[in-house]
Amino acid sequence: MNTKYIDLISQTFDFPQEEFKLENKTLEFHDIDLMQLVEDYGTPLKFTYLPQISNNIQRAKGWFKKAIKNNKYKGKYNYCYCTKSSHFKHVLDEALKNDIHIETSSAFDIDIVESLKAEGKITNDTYIISNGFKRAQYVTNIARLINDGHKNAIPIIDNYEEIDLLSEEIKGKFNIGIRIASEEEPKFEFYTSRLGVGYKNIVPFYKNQIQDNKKVKLKMLHFFINTGIRDNAYYWNELAKCLKVYTSLKKICPSLDSLNIGGGFPIKNSLAFDFDYEYMIDEIINQIKLACESEDVAVPHIFTEFGSFTVGESGGAIYEVLYQKQQNDREKWNMINSSFITTLPDTWAINKRFIMLPINRWHESYERVLLGGLTCDSDDYYNSEQHMNAIYLPKYNKEKPLYIGFFNTGAYQETIGGFGGLQHCLIPSPKHILINKDADGNISTKLFAEQQKSEDLLKILGYDGQ
Template sequence: MRTKYIDLIEQTFDFPQDEFHLREDRLMFHGIDLMRLIEEYGTPLKFNYLPQITHNIQRAKGWFREAMNNLGYSGNYYYSYCTKSSHFSFVLDEVLKNDVHIETSSAFDIDIVKNILNAGKLKEGSYVICNGFKPPKYIQNIADLIEDKRLNIIPVVDNTAEIHDLIAATGENELKIGIRIASEEEPKFEFYTSRLGIRYREIVPFYKAFIQDNPRVQIKMLHFFINTGINDTSYYWNELTKCLRIYSDLKKVCPTLDSLNIGGGFPIKKSLAFEFDYAYMVREILMQVKRVCSDNDIPEPNIYTEFGSFTVGESGGAIFNVLHQKQQNDREKWNMIDSSFMTNLPDTWAINQRFIMLAINRWNDDYERVLLGGLTCDSDDYYNSEQHSNAIYLPKFDKNKPLYIGYFNTGAYQETIGGFGGLKHCLIPEPKHVLIQRDEHGKIVTELFSEEQTAEDFMRILGYR
């Protein structure tokens, strides 16, 4: 009878996979020996494997390039990085190696744009797409970038009042804007229409009333995004069809319109059973755009995307040590980790997100069904199932044999939502954070980005120092 942990994984999934394989009984991730990483830095530990960022950007560029060439698509493609997924400098440094553009969400985002522009990391002439609701400070920072004239700034109007604020803030400068469509939410969603953007039926009247006769303002872009992202579902195709209908109607009265922004939303790998045909989705989207343009005798628009999680998500990981096992009743065994899910992988608690979770070592040991608990005293600080099953299986706990577990593809949102460097629930510290690169010879190189938080850090934040 096959009862080893490796047997469970091999019977459940196609394993090994591109990024995962074993060396003896230890898990390797993109060729990184994770046990050596643990030996050098200890746990709890977070890391980013930066080459994966470039890999995913180039994959997406390749899918759009191939589809456009095969379809004879006449518009251009612009890959933009959605900075809210991860604002860290090490992420932007890697992203900007790939000739991409930037999408912002808030006033402070503009300070990052200014920094990377002045440092020569963001090329002059690059596009900065300014999304989100725009309070006065955000409006003013956008106006400052437009005044600077080194970048192509496209503020995407979220509501009809924003256009008046932008016109007032930009003086005599030419103002090129986008309009965000308020898409209809999925039937199971709590709300009927997205709170973001302008309703379909208001867009053309909005243009005619406030923009058509203003020689200083041009609509360049229509922005389309749905909360569930880009998926091969009837809901997605229905919303895209409505978007293209509005694009066509607006283009017929607004000759300056030349770009369609389909937002972000490419899914990332959250399970070893993950399957998604990215190239098919890109081809189908472009085919629909091309068909509508042909039917309405209008030029094919430039296509913009704003991939955030897809860009950075698969670069991240977290490693924890199982400290202790508690047998709470006949069925429930709790493995306690040396960190907190609520604070250091907040999506597991807030939106019941599941990441790839695997043992790092002891793959040749027998396995058991367990629950995983964090260190806080909150009853919600737990992780109880994987996407492929309603349970977690790990090598059997043995107090004499340390067990390490890894969560993978956690690189988007977890640090910002968890409040990187700030207070944590029950004062459970932020783990060490390590950056992993490859040198010019392909050798793995690691660098400590931040130390684990200390009691002194918390005392200072709380005003005791």
């Protein structure tokens, strides 16, 4: 009778998978011995597997290269990293090994860009695509970057006032893009994105503010929808509307030569994940080419801004099950030694699901459980997996510690959770380590941040005696 946890996974999914396998009856992630991490660093623990950042960038570059070749597409492709997914220096350092460009979304992003320039990590040839609503400091920082010689900085115009604001501070001519305010899926609470300029208003906006403006040159049209790149009627319909705007604009604006299709590639969130990236990219390139050919305009260079796709699959978190509470005849609560609200806030805020697997005890019997965090908040729980209607884990045994891992958590969790700051119920941020792999496949680890101490939090709260 197959009643062990390994049997459940093997019968439900194709296992092992590229990044997950069992070695000595415990889980490995990209050949990383996770139990060894637990023994070396303890739990709760967060980690970043840096090589996966480069892996995903190179995968995407390869798909676009193939699609461009297959479709005999005349434009070039530029990969931009969306910094808001993770601003950490170790992330940018790894990503920039791959000849990429940067997308920014706020004023302090420009300070990061300038720091990276000072280190020689990026140059004036690196595209800096600046999105977002631009308050005064953001405008000033963009202007400083351009005035210092970064001609490949392209602010993306979000509203009708930004051209004038930028013109006041930028010396000489500069390039811009315009963001399309896409129409949202019918299930959204609003019809049109708050970001950008409406489809019907873009050509009149160009004619009124840009066409005769000798200081400004329009180079890029920016397109992005909140649901990301998906193979559904909504995405293809919005892309078709975008291409109609592009071709109309191109006919009256010779300087327009680039189309930014944003980001939004999904990342693996269960062992059953299946997304045909190669097909999607090939079809996007095909649709762009067909639209331009039908209107007899040159195809644009393609830009993307992948954030979660770049860094998401590099991250993970490991917890220990501290205790099991049987609250009624049906519900067993496994209490972890941390908090979901503070360490994986997307599970609480937007009900996001990550891959969750035990690290050890795979060859023991399993049970259905709920997972609870340490805070006194009723919302601090994780109760279901996307691939099944419940969580199943090896049976709790207080004599045998059980460790569980959440994987592909590398995008947004640290910044949304407030890295280094106050956490809900003053639950400390866990220890964080960086994991690398050399050319010979040898894995090395480095402590990035210790677990927060009480004095760290008390100082923030004003209890430091000053």
